[in-house]
Amino acid sequence: MPRRTATMLASTLVLITLLCVGVLIPVPYAEMSPGPTVNTLGEARGEPVLQISGRRTYPTSGHLNMTTVRVTSADYKMNAVEAVYGWLAHDSVVVPHDTLYPDGKTEEQSSQENAEEFSQSQESAKVAALQELDIPVTTRVVVATVVKGTPAEGKLHAGDVIRAVDGVAVKAPGDVAKLVTKHKPGQDVTFTIVPAEVAAAAEKAHKDATTTRKVVLRTTSSQEGDRAIVGIQAGTDHVFPFTIDIKLADVGGPSAGLMFALGILDKLTPGSLTDGRFVAGTGTIDDKGKVGPIGGIEMKLVGARKAGAEYFLTPAANCAAAASDTPAGLTLIKVDTIDDATASLEKLRKGDTASLPRCSAG
Template identity: 75%
Template sequence: MPRRTATMLASTLIFIALLCAGVLIPVPYAEMSPGPTVNTLGKAGDEPVLRISGRKTYPTGGHLNMTTVRVTGADYRMNLVETVYGWLAHDQVVVPHETLYPDGQTEEQSTQENAEEFSQSQESAKVAALRQLKIPVSSQVVVSTVVKDTPAQDRLHAGDVIRAVDGTAVEEPGDVAGLVTRHQPGEKVVFTIVPAKEAAAAEKAGKEPTVVDEVTITTARSPESGKAIVGIQAGLDHTFPFTIDIHLADVGGPSAGLMFALGIVDKLTPGDLTGGEFIAGTGTIDDDGKVGPIGGIEMKLVGARNAGAEYFLVPKANCAAAAADIPKGLTLVKVDTIADATASLEKIKAGRTGELPACTKG
């Protein structure tokens, strides 16, 4: 066999071997890519994303699109070829697997966590929107979760309203832990509660609950801190003056909070908040209307622009990353609160786009 032919054959075999290795060898990376966007003013399937009853609503126009990111599953292991392709592609991001699934988190655990965060983001979006409109929202401290095999199991239940601990009224979830940890492990603590069923029935009837119980629990020692615990997580439950339903399936995480809140504001106020423009955005939101950062901002920008968005509301903390690679034709608008966002929407509507707070790389 001529030397040149032998060299070419050997090179071909080496190339094939390397290619096979690249396909077969898994690497510890995961991939993010643009997901679908959904207009919070429109429908998801046959159902409106936002449905409000018991309060006058107004026609809306334009788009206030929430954005999403697709990610590879917890059990999927990328190979070397896919990883290199992802690094080179403009519309994909390759990140360490543990970034998306920390501490060996399973697909089921990730889905459950995302569902819980999504539910909480909806609740906070409602509160933030109504507070922005100066519509009163009442709140009460409740048992969010009860940890298995702790003193509170079978004594307290999710949804129980916590009125007081040891006779001291509680106003914030943090008050509960503060009052419990005043005790030494093994001491008794007294919870004044309205049972969950009674609280729900009273809220539905628009009346004050008539059943109030006192539950005495012996504290245990926290294996982490050594302090007294009973084994509950306290949270806030809100009572709204009318019904706001958010319908959107197959979406998780907290990052749609801002866009839900803006959609609610638009439906509850006369006029058109968007001015008919196609506006997309992202950002978590808390009860006070503070907008927080999210992951996958680069992919959300690409997805929004592909859907037709011309403006994108970016959480302040994500601005530097977003400004590093802006899709052509998309204007980034920096927001820190829901008040910032509504003010910017008014400027877009009025054509005063030169006054919009911009995202910068620095």
Template identity: 75%
Template structure:
């Protein structure tokens, strides 16, 4: 066999051996890629994404698309060949596995957490949109979760309305922790609550809940890395009553990042005219009850997914601007927003066609 042929054969066999080895070598990475994008003004799986009853709505047009990211599952172990391909691919991103699933989080735990965040983002989107429209929303503090094995287990329940702690009014979720930590571990704290069942019945009958009861709990000692303090083993949150029904019908989506686009879709349906002027606008961002827009993960994947579907403008949380601007898809304008009011101002310029003054993302933010 000629020497050159032998060398080529040996090189080919070596390459095959390396590829085979790469398939079997598992690496601690996960992959992110562009996911589906859905028009909040349109339909998904045959039904409107936003369904509003009990209040006049108006026709809409154009697109206000929420965007998503696909990620490999928690139990999937990427091999070396896949990781290298992902690093080289333009539209994918390979990240350390623990970035997506910290502390050994399982697929089930991650799915549950994403579902809870998605549900909360829908509530905040409704509140933010109605506040921007000047429509009153009733709010109160509730028991959001109860830690298993804590002093509150079996005594407080998710959905209980917290009216007072030690006789002092509770107006914000943070008030609960502030009042509990005034105690020393081992001391008793008194919660005045409306039981969750009573609150649910009152809401169903469109009346104020009047039945309250006092629950006394002996505090325990915190076991985290922070300062030693009294705890009762609950997290407090906020619940709302809306003056009409707003349903968001979108399955198989998780996380909080669609909040801004849901809020804009709700606002558009409740106001005459079109927010977009028929233009294709996409975006992302968390939103809180006051309309503040927060950063999200995977923004580079979301801009790619949006542009592939035809978006020309992308509403981008200010804190994500620098990352998004590093590799902006051709034909897509990144618009910086800090609040829902910023987004509405930007949409006014977009629908008028006067986009020169839009606050655009740059590599510096």
């Protein structure tokens, strides 16, 4: 066999061997890629994403698209070839597996956490939008979770509204712990509550629940043994003066909060926030309208531009990363609050694009 032929054959065999090894050997990485975008002003699976009843709404136009990121599942075993391809591809990002699934988190645990964050983001979006319109929203302290095997199990339930502890009115979740820990382990503490089912019925009728009952619990020691507990986690809930439903399945995490809030604002006010333009964006939002950072910004930009977006509302904390690799034809608008977003949308409507707050890579 000629030497040249033998060399080529050997090289081919080495290449085949390396490819086989690359395919067979798993690596501790996961992949992120652009997910679908959804117009909060439009429909998903045949029904409006935002459904408002009990309050006048107005026609809308254009797009206020929330954006998503697809990620490989917790149990997906990426091989070396896929990792290299992902590193080279422009429309995907390969990251350490623990970045997406820390501490050995399972797919089920991750999905549950994302669902809870998504639900909370919807509530905060509603509160932020209504407060922007000076529409009163009632906030109340509720039982968020009950720990199994503690004094509260079977006596308090998630969703119960906590009006008072030992006769002292509570205004924030932290008040509950402060009042309980005034006791020594083994002492009784009295909760005044509105049962969850009563509170839900009153909320549905847009009325204030007046039926309360007292629940006496014998405190026990914390795991550290230095304070009294009853075994609940207190949280907050909101009562809205009319019904706002967000109908969107198979989406998780808190990053759609800003776009939901803007969609609600658009439907509750005359005219169009976008004046028919295609605006996409992302960002968490809290009850006060503060916009927070999110993960996967590069993938969301790609997904938004592919869908047709011309402008992208970008959390201030994500601006540097977003500006370092912005798809052509997409203008990044820096936002830190819901007020920033509405002010920028007003500038767009007026054609004043020169004064838009832009993201910079520096």
